[in-house]
Amino acid sequence: MGSPTPGIISSVSASAAAAPSSPRTKVFTVRPITSWIDKLASDHGSPTGTTSGAASAAANASKKYKKRNLVLKTMQDSHTEIILPFAKDKELLEEYINFGGNVRHGKIMEDLDALAGAISYKHTDDGKTDSSPLTIVTASVDRIDFLKPFGVGDLRLSGHVTYVGYSSMEVFMKMEEMPKDKADGNGDTILVARFTMVARDALTGKAAQVNPLLLQNDTEKKLFQMGEENKARKRLAFESALTKRPPTEEERFLIHDLYLEYSKYDDDPRMAEKKPENVQWMTDTKMSAIQIMQPQDRNIHDKIFGGYLMRLAYELAFCNASVFVRNRPTFLSLDEISFRKPVNVGRLLSLDSQVVFTEANDNTFQVMVKADVLDVQKGSRETTNTFWFTFSGPSVQDTPKVMPRTYAESMLYIEGKRRRLEGRKMSQLNKKNLGL
The missing domain is CATH 3.10.129.10 (Hotdog Thioesterase)
Structure with missing residues (x-):
């Protein structure tokens, strides 16, 4: 999965930051919390590490598998947005700009992968802190289509889960231009993407069942049907x-x-x-x-x-x-x-x-x-x-x-x-x- 770029604010992390005192608040991230040097120190039992290797192993050994509760989720429950304020944040733009003065497509691909991971973690959350932890991995990138050229104005990346199997989720995402006169308005759609994410139990390594979807209207039913058709298409292509x-x-x-x-x-x-x-x-x-x-x-x-x-x-x-x-x-x-x-x-x-x-x-x-x-x-x-x-x-x-x-x-x-x-x-x- 991809890594969110410093400076990017998603609705998930923003909402969590707004209420840090809440014990139920969860920050959905696909970035490591600790530094690599801390991990090395921990793995080698160095006292400079945050946790010794022995203590870390003991902590993992003490964890026991606990079946996760399945919670009926809507597509809106997993909806997540990332704003790329290129017009205002010159430091952020510096990380994305290419030699031709345009936004680098490869950096956008990284953000799509990060967004798909955050969306998947939101959908699989059961609201309990003691549930068996999940590992979410990108199984496949089903399609990324760039529909039109785009400049260096503000961009909005958004997406949500549109289809679920037993352990798999299809995540639909799009990128839009943000109108200069209306920060919360919808501009032209620049790209659409579909990723398939898979959940595994972090303790057993086995496939983990994900939360089912509650389809609320005909549009959502159509999106879910497209997910089923996409799955069948991939199976036929494989065969x-x-x-x-x-x-x-x-x-x-x-x-x-x-x-x-x-x-x-x-x-x-x-x-x-x-x-x-x-x-x-x-x-x-x-x-x-x-x-x-x-x-x-x-x-x-x-x-x-x-x-x-x-x-x-x-x-x-x-x-x-x-x-x-x-x-x-x-x-x-x-x-x-x-x-x-x-x-x-x-x-x-x-x-x-x-x-x-x-x-x-x-x-x-x-x-x-x-x-x-x-x-x-x-x-x-x-x-x-x-x-x-x-x-x-x-x-x-x-x-x-x-x-x-x-x-x-x-x-x-x-x-x-x-x-x-x-x-x-x-x-x-x-x-x-x-x-x-």
């Missing part, structure tokens, strides 16, 4: 994945057409037809980066925030997209990603990006970023996430056509095409539901 089933007949014809096309071009100068300038081999669109995971980017579970991983992947994808179109690309969406394994502090994270699909008669293209955790001592490499970003170039003429040259690359091409087609449907559905 029909290229790692489980061969390409469809139509896709096999496409692979053959690609083969016939790339066979005409070769590095051999004796070939009759030279590769056009607007065609790039897929293998030539690769770009990589390696990062060491630092404790400042951890969550309350001492794992690296999913939002931080999204930001790293996006920034690499943006660099790759820029080189591909030789211009500044426009970011459109982040397709569904699943967080397979947590990333520990201190690990090396290898990010490998590649342009895998370009839309015919369009200036949009897909950039895949694969995130692998490297274990230096074991010499192992394990994939933790695969990200799929959609960008657009300045024009159809200026956007090259990517060309696979192997069967493995053709599979990536097919996967990119599938995600682009499905993503377009989801984007149109989001706009329809928002009346855009």
Whole structure:
């Protein structure tokens, strides 16, 4: 999960700060309460730590599992807002501004992950301090769509739980421009996002049942139904994945057409037809980066925030997209990603990006970023996430056509095409539901 940025005020933390004396008040946060140096001291039993390692272990051992009470919650119960006052807070803007004078998309992704975590903790709260604690993790980012460009005015991030399963929750969020004349008014919607969060019992590690939803009107019933449909869609996509089933007949014809096309071009100068300038081999669109995971980017579970991983992947994808179109690309969406394994502090994270699909008669293209955790001592490499970003170039003429040259690359091409087609449907559905 992502970490709230210093200076951001959410309605959750603000309400808690307003009534610190209340024993029932809870601050829902996805940030560590103590510093990393205190944690190290505690783990090693140092007297400089807030708690000795032995005392901490004894405290954990004394905790006993206590079944949580299920409380019927409404969607409004989990509603949370974050205000980004860029027009007034220049220090905050300094943390978000990019070289072009716009707000960094990657920083917004971090905030979305933080907001989804805070919303989920609010929904799962049963009002009792002695209940078995829960661990909330980001299971997947189902979709992030940027609907329009935006400047550096004040922004509002808001969201709430729209669907619950046994231990899973779908969190719907949006970002809006805040009108300059009305601080509490609603401006244009800039982005919409859906995250799937999962609750686990912090003591047993098992899936924990979350509070059910009370649907109060037709709009909420429609949102809940969309959550069920989204869950069914993800299940179908998983079952029909290229790692489980061969390409469809139509896709096999496409692979053959690609083969016939790339066979005409070769590095051999004796070939009759030279590769056009607007065609790039897929293998030539690769770009990589390696990062060491630092404790400042951890969550309350001492794992690296999913939002931080999204930001790293996006920034690499943006660099790759820029080189591909030789211009500044426009970011459109982040397709569904699943967080397979947590990333520990201190690990090396290898990010490998590649342009895998370009839309015919369009200036949009897909950039895949694969995130692998490297274990230096074991010499192992394990994939933790695969990200799929959609960008657009300045024009159809200026956007090259990517060309696979192997069967493995053709599979990536097919996967990119599938995600682009499905993503377009989801984007149109989001706009329809928002009346855009």
